[in-house]
Amino acid sequence: MQPWENPEIDAMKGKYHQLALDYFSGDFTERDKTGDFSLQRWKKAAEIGLLSMMMPASLGGMEVPVTHVVAAFEGFGEGCRDGGFVYALGNQLCGIQLTIKQFADEALKEKYLPELMNGNRLAAYGFTEETSGSDAYSMQTTATEEGDNYRINGRKCYITNAPYADSAIVFAKTSAARSPFSLTAFLVDMNNEGASHGREFEKIGLRTVRMGELVFDNVLVPKSNILGGKGGGLRVLAESTGWERAVLISSALGPMNRGLKACIERAKTRNQFDKPIGAYQQISSKIADMVMRQRLSRQVIYDLASKLSSGKSMHTCAQDAAIAKLFVSDNFIRFEMDAMQIFGVRGYLLESFINRDLRDSLSFNIWSGTSETLRNTIAKLEGLPV
Numbered sequence: 299m300q301p302w303e304n305p306e307i308d309a310m311k312g313k314y315h316q317l318a319l320d321y322f323s324g325d326f327t328e329r330d331k332t333g334d335f336s337l338q339r340w341k342k343a344a345e346i347g348l349l350s351m352m353m354p355a356s357l358g359g360m361e362v363p364v365t366h367v368v369a370a371f372e373g374f375g376e377g378c379r380d381g382g383f384v385y386a387l388g389n390q391l392c393g394i395q396l397t398i399k400q401f402a403d404e405a406l407k408e409k410y411l412p413e414l415m416n417g418n419r420l421a422a423y424g425f426t427e428e429t430s431g432s433d434a435y436s437m438q439t440t441a442t443e444e445g446d447n448y449r450i451n452g453r454k455c456y457i458t459n460a461p462y463a464d465s466a467i468v469f470a471k472t473s474a475a476r477s478p479f480s481l482t483a484f485l486v487d488m489n490n491e492g493a494s495h496g497r498e499f500e501k502i503g504l505r506t507v508r509m510g511e512l513v514f515d516n517v518l519v520p521k522s523n524i525l526g527g528k529g530g531g532l533r534v535l536a537e538s539t540g541w542e543r544a545v546l547i548s549s550a551l552g553p554m555n556r557g558l559k560a561c562i563e564r565a566k567t568r569n570q571f572d573k574p575i576g577a578y579q580q581i582s583s584k585i586a587d588m589v590m591r592q593r594l595s596r597q598v599i600y601d602l603a604s605k606l607s608s609g610k611s612m613h614t615c616a617q618d619a620a621i622a623k624l625f626v627s628d629n630f631i632r633f634e635m636d637a638m639q640i641f642g643v644r645g646y647l648l649e650s651f652i653n654r655d656l657r658d659s660l661s662f663n664i665w666s667g668t669s670e671t672l673r674n675t676i677a678k679l680e681g682l683p684v
């Protein structure tokens with residue numbers, strides 16, 4: 299028995315599974331088509347604690363162990379078939395809230411965290427640019443010092459939650475050098491003069507969380523809004539992407555759990571040539587692979603969550619986090635491809651959750667470090683000159 303296989307974890311998973319079924323099922327096919335993000339649902343998610351799990355009790359947070367957070371996301375993701383919404387919650391928790399918790403001063407924490415927890419404020423994570431995806435150093439957004447402030451100029455692209463974000467964590471170059479200390483992270487309010495939301499992008503998956511640009515045209519930001527110190531941007535990035543790789547990745551588990559049940563049922567009950575399709579080895583092998591992928595993904599995620607729950611730092615677990623994200627992403631996509639094949643044409647219909655989960659899964663190889671760059675990270679931590 300694994301240390302994370304215990305009644306407390308099961309209860310957490312079961313509780314959020316039920317809450318998802320009670321409040322977050324329903325009209326998802328239509329919302330998948332329209333790409334509709336619902337602020338009302340966001341507030342409901344806040345009300346049931348999904349946005350305060352990893353926050354300090356002193357500010358009203360629940361401060362539950364990482365294993366429990368992962369269990370809540372697994373259960374919630376299984377009941378809530380809206381993968382975009384689950385992704386948005388995890389992005390907010392790991393990319394925004396944990397970053398502020400770890401790198402902001404007390405005044406900023408008190409100003410932002412309670413409102414982020416109760417859903418009255420929603421923030422975006424602005425790193426990627428047209429010229430800078432995997433390669434952070436090719437970033438063009440700049441921040442220049444001006445007395446007690448910095449002046450930010452630049453355009454962030456492909457940013458989750460950008461179209462309606464009230465605030466953003468924004469990375470900018472504070473030095474032209476191609477050095478690990480050339481980037482700085484700022485917390486910026488989008489109602490500052492010169493800040494705007496730019497264009498929106500339509501995605502094939504995770505449709506119900508919207509994606510867009512954040513534009514900064516001579517935006518003045520006080521020095522006190524720097525996160526992690528001047529030149530500390532890469533450290534902030536490593537920490538927040540580490541948490542996304544460790545925790546947000548658990549949003550793959552819910553779709554795998556429900557997909558597996560549906561596929562096993564289908565393989566047993568769909569008859570062709572006078573036999574259930576599961577009697578054909580090519581289908582039963584797919585089911586066996588799916589069981590393996592689901593089970594090992596859980597294991598990888600919960601093992602890492604157990605290490606983090608026991609107090610290990612994200613820095614110490616950087617390679618584990620890269621492995622978890624890489625392993626689960628690859629297996630999630632292959633799992634969903636098999637699910638689609640087992641369901642045949644019915645999986646291919648827009649009304650089916652199978653194609654929606656497949657479309658959602660394709661993003662997992664890209665966000666928070668592509669699978670190729672994760673392989674680079676893993677090899678580099680073994681001493682290779684990548």
Ligand SMILES: Cc1cc2nc3c(=O)[nH]c(=O)nc-3n(C[C@H](O)[C@H](O)[C@H](O)COP(=O)(O)OP(=O)(O)OC[C@H]3O[C@@H](n4cnc5c(N)ncnc54)[C@H](O)[C@@H]3O)c2cc1C
Binds near residue numbers: 425430667668674
């Ligand atoms: C659903 C989703 C949500 C996102 N949300 C956000 C967000 O909230 N905030 C944000 O800042 N960004 C966000 N992004 C953007 C994401 O961070 C970038 O897409 C990612 O960093 C990769 O950058 P890129 O897409 O420009 O690919 P590129 O860097 O252009 O890479 C293209 C291809 O080349 C490969 N490649 C690049 N460099 C190497 C190398 N050294 N070795 C081997 N292969 C390499 C990549 O792996 C990839 O396959 C989101 C993306 C997605 C899909």
